[in-house]
Amino acid sequence: MERKDTSASWRWTVQRRCLTFDSVLFRDGDQFCHMGWKQLPHEGDRLESDASETKVLCSIAGCSAVFSSLKKYEAHYNINHQHVCSICHKIMPSAHLLEIHILETHDNMFGLLAASKNMYQCLLESCTEKFPTACSRHEHMKKVHKYPANFRFDRKKQDRNKPQSTSKSSFQTSQKVKTESYPVEVSSLMDVCTVMDTSGKIEMASNVDLNVPQASTCPSTENDLDVGAKGEGNYIPNSKFNTDTFKKQRKESSMQFPADELSTDLKQCRTEQETFICTNTGNGFQKSIGSLNSNGTSMEDCNTDKVSHKAPARKFTYKVPNNVCFGHGSAKSFQRSKKGFSKKTKEKHWHSTAGDDSITKVNIENVDMSDLSSALMDQ
């Protein structure tokens, strides 16, 4: 009988195994190493400041910051003074973004060139794409590079007062994030500015942001008010508007009310922008439905928010204007003096003034109660 050699089918051949990170073989080793990794305080990291007491003053004109060490000064300089636009003093975080800013904002030729070819380049250095409009570039950043819609370094100066739009994508994706019902925090967000839209910039339309203070079902914190210490929003004292115009415009126009928490370091920027804004008073507003209720937000607002995004002309804002009084907490709402702003008007609202403005006919202090007391004693 022949010996059938069927072993050929399962005979061993050499096996060289290339294993990836999830291989079973590596599990023990992973546990070993990760056990050591999991809580790794960094050693020797914090570059401790020099022991010396040297005080370093920032040497840039207009900046009065003082530092306790050279390193801190260096850091301050790097952030605040290194990539600053010499024309509009806007602070950019990197040379690349500064370049783009100067090119797009301050170069007269740019507008002309942009008409004929794609000039708006992608904000990432590693991506070489160019686009015909800022709007299309913005879409590219959102869709391809997953940037948030309210990216702080992609705003034109004159639109700094306009909050940027909540894009559909970030709005929707942010809904996937676990949302919690946030109590509507109204107190710190009541800063309101009326903002001029430079009417010519239609292409920024879709960049207009919807500042949504959190309603109970509005998703998370991403599409938010520009509460930035950077001061990208601007506070404009409302002295130029009276209540009437305001109320009318509330119904018809778009108000973008960025909140602002201006840091003290931006004095020069602020004063410039302030003048800039004020001179633009009266430029056209875009239409919108300013359905503000006193809470500044509502469910309908969120819904219409989505709807409104399709029609770029309608903008929403949920900030409460400066001269609306709530009664409760009103003292605060009318005295938001930001440092560095000269108060155009020193007048206080009638709620918050002290007693001598009172127009009561009778001064309670001077009333003579003797009649009353004698009447009572008769009993």
Place this chain on the structure above:
Amino acid sequence: MDRKDKYKHYVENVEEIRSKRREEDIVLRKEKRDKLISAKRFRFGKDEPVDEDITTEEVINITKQLQKHGPHRLTILQTLRQAFSQGTVFIDAFFSVDNSLHYLVGLLTGTDVDLQLEAAWCITNISAGTHEHALAITKSAAPYLIIYLSSNNSMLQDQCAWAIGNLAGDGKECRSFLHAQGVVAPLVKLLQSPMPAVVQSSAFAISNIARESQEITRDIVQSGVIPLIPQYLTPKPEGRSILSEVAWVLTYISASGEHTETLVHFGILRLVVDLLVKLVSEQPLDGQTITPLMRCLGNICSGPDEYSLAACDNPRILHVLSQYLTSTIRHIIKETLWVLSNMAGEPHVCQSIASEPMLSLITKNLSLGFDIKQEALYVLCNIAWHGEEMTRHLVQQGVLHHIVPILKSSDVELLNLGLAFCEMALRMCPEGVHVMEHCDGVTQLEGLEYHRNEDLASKASHLLETYFYMGEEEVEELG
């Protein structure tokens, strides 16, 4: 009806309850394991008093206060980041306050450098939290983190790299976001930084981001990471933490097999081998560093034979590997065996491996735990595969004696390997039959004939028929 399924097991039968329970167990076990293998790191302050008693209400309170202007913000941020590192419940509390994240991002992009750094630290610790936390950070803060990687502030760079590392360690979704946001190029550039802390954080981030995706790994290699690595492959103690981080990066790069040539070209293979040689003499063994280096070597040697040969350019490597086989750290033994199995594909190396004292060390491992047994079997099978001479040599050295007992085990993988070796021994070595009969191998094979696994059963019976029942057949023919 609706309320009923809120309590008790509203299921039809016992089977469903059991399967439900099993599923829950699986999920729990997985979570537990995942926690251990979590690739994220909280960052703790060094020598700082930790406020252990902070409550969620306090966190909510101070978060609200944070949004007011003033000098207290720095201390608030410090308290917050300590709280975050103690538990994700505090991160949840933070998120429950309106606009908290937005404000934090605002501080990150602001002009006060101290606040910026603390905000980045807070963000680092938040991104070490749950998946939702990491995703929220990725969507709103990550582009800024990436931009600040190229700032000139090294502390900020360090912190942002760490945060990005945590985000990347969260999972595929965050990783792909980061990739789209252009994280690779600036991160690789940071490897050139003169600050060791920055290098370490960026290596951590790179290794986390390279882990799962071949595409991202390709990008990383294209950004020129490999030439930057050799300078860190040094056994100096002060550079040790950087070395292990960089070694992990290498494991992920080498795992795909695409970049082996580039790795060898830049001398990485030689450096890794040299390092392994130097590290073996340290007491105690630095497992954190040796493990990734070993894996890198193993993956490179799983390629063409020339690399295994090139690895042996350092004459001490095989001796060193045999020393690792006796280490006290169990997984190092296992992974060393794996490396040897890959190297054994090359004939010359194979000869060296099959000689003493290496061989007896390998054979000894056949009596250890099943996973080590398995790797040892791989080595031996690969050796035997080379031909009659090798097989005969192995049998003469008594290897079969140790393999036969394995045929008693219940693990299918082990049985397959054992049978494969026996097949080669029987086929190529004339004494094989005798040895097997002598050490009771026939009985084992017969036991396997009726194994549940048909594949195994057929293999076993084939061996029996081919090598052990011949005599009977001849007798039958004659008779």
